[in-house]
Amino acid sequence: MKQDEPVAAKPTLSDRVIQPQFLYPFILVTSLFALWGFANDITNPMVAAFKNVLLLSNTQSSLVQSAFYGGYCFMAIPAAIFIKRFSYKSGILMGLALYVTGCLLFVPAGNMQQFAPFLAAYFIMTCGLSFLETTANPYVLSMGSEATATRRLNLAQAFNPMGSIAGMFVAKELILARLDPATEEERRLLAETDVEKFDAIAKSDLGVITGPYITLGIVVAVVFAVFAFTKFPHTTSNDSKNLDIGPTLGRLFKRPIYIWGVVAQAFYVGAQIMCWTFIIQYAGATLGMSKADAQGYNIIAMVIFVSSRFICTFILKYFRPGQLLCCLAIGGATLTLGAIFLPGMVGLWCLVGISACMSLMFPTIYGLALDGLGDDAKLASAGLILAIGGGCLMPPLQAMIIDQETVFGLVGARASFALPLLCFVVIATYGFYANKLRKM
Numbered sequence: 001m002k003q004d005e006p007v008a009a010k011p012t013l014s015d016r017v018i019q020p021q022f023l024y025p026f027i028l029v030t031s032l033f034a035l036w037g038f039a040n041d042i043t044n045p046m047v048a049a050f051k052n053v054l055l056l057s058n059t060q061s062s063l064v065q066s067a068f069y070g071g072y073c074f075m076a077i078p079a080a081i082f083i084k085r086f087s088y089k090s091g092i093l094m095g096l097a098l099y100v101t102g103c104l105l106f107v108p109a110g111n112m113q114q115f116a117p118f119l120a121a122y123f124i125m126t127c128g129l130s131f132l133e134t135t136a137n138p139y140v141l142s143m144g145s146e147a148t149a150t151r152r153l154n155l156a157q158a159f160n161p162m163g164s165i166a167g168m169f170v171a172k173e174l175i176l177a178r179l180d181p182a183t184e185e186e187r188r189l190l191a192e193t194d195v196e197k198f199d200a201i202a203k204s205d206l207g208v209i210t211g212p213y214i215t216l217g218i219v220v221a222v223v224f225a226v227f228a229f230t231k232f233p234h235t236t237s238n239d240s241k242n243l244d245i246g247p248t249l250g251r252l253f254k255r256p257i258y259i260w261g262v263v264a265q266a267f268y269v270g271a272q273i274m275c276w277t278f279i280i281q282y283a284g285a286t287l288g289m290s291k292a293d294a295q296g297y298n299i300i301a302m303v304i305f306v307s308s309r310f311i312c313t314f315i316l317k318y319f320r321p322g323q324l325l326c327c328l329a330i331g332g333a334t335l336t337l338g339a340i341f342l343p344g345m346v347g348l349w350c351l352v353g354i355s356a357c358m359s360l361m362f363p364t365i366y367g368l369a370l371d372g373l374g375d376d377a378k379l380a381s382a383g384l385i386l387a388i389g390g391g392c393l394m395p396p397l398q399a400m401i402i403d404q405e406t407v408f409g410l411v412g413a414r415a416s417f418a419l420p421l422l423c424f425v426v427i428a429t430y431g432f433y434a435n436k437l438r439k440m
Contacts, residue, residue: 018152022143025232030156032092032136035220036129037163038170039099041302042212043068043122044277045171047395048291052184053205054115055191058281062399065273067119069391071126072133079134080382081245089232091135096224098128103217110210113202121213134385137366138377149367154313157363161306168302170212172295178208248379257437261369262383264430268361270390271332271423274398275354276301278416281402282339283348285413297348301355308359321364326431332357333424340410340417347414354420361427368434394419 018026043064051061075098083091102125109117140156141149180201182190190198252258276298283294316324335357338350366384370377398416401407407415 018155019144021233025230026140026143026152026156028227028230029092029136029139030159031223032095032132033156033160034163034166035099035223036132037160038167038216039125039129039163040068040167041164041276041298042167042171042175042216044273045168045176045280045291045295045298046209047277047399048280049176049179049205049209050115050118052187052291053179053202053209055184055188056115058399058402059396060115062277062396063115063119064122065277065395066392067122068126069269069273069388071123071128072130073386073389073392074123075127075130076134076382076386076388079131079385080379082131083135084379088135088139089227091131092227093224095128095131095135096220096227098131099125099220100128100217100224102126102128103213103220106210106213106217110203110206113199113206130385130388133388134381137384138370138381141367141370141377149371151313151316153367154309154316154360154363158306158309158313161302161309161359165299165302165306168295168299172292172299174212175208176292176295179205245379248376251376252373252380252383255373257371257434258369258373258380258383260430260433261365262387264427265362265365265369265384265387266390267423267426268358268365268390269388270394271420271427272358272362273391273395274417274420274423275351275358277395278398278402278413279348279351282351282413282417285402285411286347287344297352301352304352305355305359308356312360316360316364320435321368322431322434322437324431325361325364325368326428326435328357328359328361329424329428329431333421333428336417336421336424340414340421351417357424365427365430390423394423 047058047061047064050056050064051058054061079091079095082094102121102123105121105124106118109121136156137153140153144152182201187198187201190201279298279301280291280294283289283297284291312324312328332354335350335354339347339354341347342350366381369384370380373380398419401416401419402412404412404415406412
């Protein structure tokens with residue numbers, strides 16, 4: 001070796017994405033990502049299911065998403081205050097307890113055969129999910145070096161769509177495929193001519209919907225017990241119990257990359273929920289496909305999402321996060337245009353393909369927005385979970401468009417994807433901005 005030849009630095013323990021002392025806690029916390037992924041994606045197809053079972057419009061049935069993601073909005077700030085006052089573990093336990101409660105409330109909701117109690121159950125369930133996401137994301141970021149924090153979060157988030165695929169499969173095989181095959185028109189006729197038979201079909205269908213949520217509640221209760229009896233190590237976050245909400249918010253509002261990250265996250269979640277919720281309506285309106293068959297394409301979209309997330313997590317080693325985010329958003333916008341304007345199966349496959357572009361958006365925006373915040377990340381993460389409210393507001397807007405027969409000469413289901421298109425434009429702008437900041 002020449003005397004002046006540089007010697008490669010030996011990797012240190014702090015360079016590892018997951019350090020040994022955090023391995024078991026990381027595995028446990030990562031399981032939560034799959035649990036809320038399951039809840040998200042068993043619920044998306046229920047918009048179409050409740051529409052048929054309870055004879056609702058698209059706009060009315062989309063209130064499932066408003067209740068589901070409304071829980072995230074309502075509980076995000078209280079959850080952040082709670083974990084800052086107590087601990088990450090306490091936040092996880094509170095989240096799991098609310099999750100179980102929401103699932104078990106499906107029993108009385110099914111017996112009442114009314115839409116409102118189901119909405120209440122979804123709301124309480126996602127108050128728990130809000131606790132889990134507000135806690136788990138910054139906890140994973142804090143489990144080691146800041147230099148590897150974004151990669152660590154991307155790795156944990158990669159297990160979220162595995163839960164999502166399981167949720168989609170359960171929705172397809174154990175719910176949608178087992179619902180009474182009577183069409184909406186046939187049900188409306190029965191509601192007018194044979195109320196007793198209509199009520200019997202509705203009761204049976206609501207029992208089919210309720211069953212998997214009860215099982216989910218039992219599984220989450222077991223997870224609660226595991227967390228309750230597990231000791232978690234301290235992380236790099238300081239142990240101050242002072243809330244300091246005012247000073248923390250003051251610091252956060254002075255960070256444009258955080259503020260715009262919250263905005264970008266709201267548009268991302270809106271795009272994700274719209275693309276996955278209304279693929280069933282899109283396939284039905286443009287191709288005459290059944291709900292169960294259309295849900296099969298949703299599962300394909302999620303498999304693509306999972307695969308792309310692992311691939312993009314690897315690629316992230318060679319590209320700046322903002323740079324990759326911008327490119328993915330441009331790809332998502334292009335495919336959305338295809339879903340709007342291209343006919344038949346080509347349009348449907350464009351809609352499915354959008355999932356490849358969405359795969360890394362949530363954790364990348366999250367990591368960019370929280371980068372370098374230290375203990376402020378506990379409260380800052382609440383803003384990013386609050387941004388999940390995009391999933392509360394945008395699906396009803398899209399449903400209103402779908403309820404129109406035609407919009408500007410396009411079938412309502414096609415035209416409605418102009419909203420996700422707008423979302424991807426906003427995300428691309430944020431990625432460009434974040435990349436520009438990193439270059440400075």
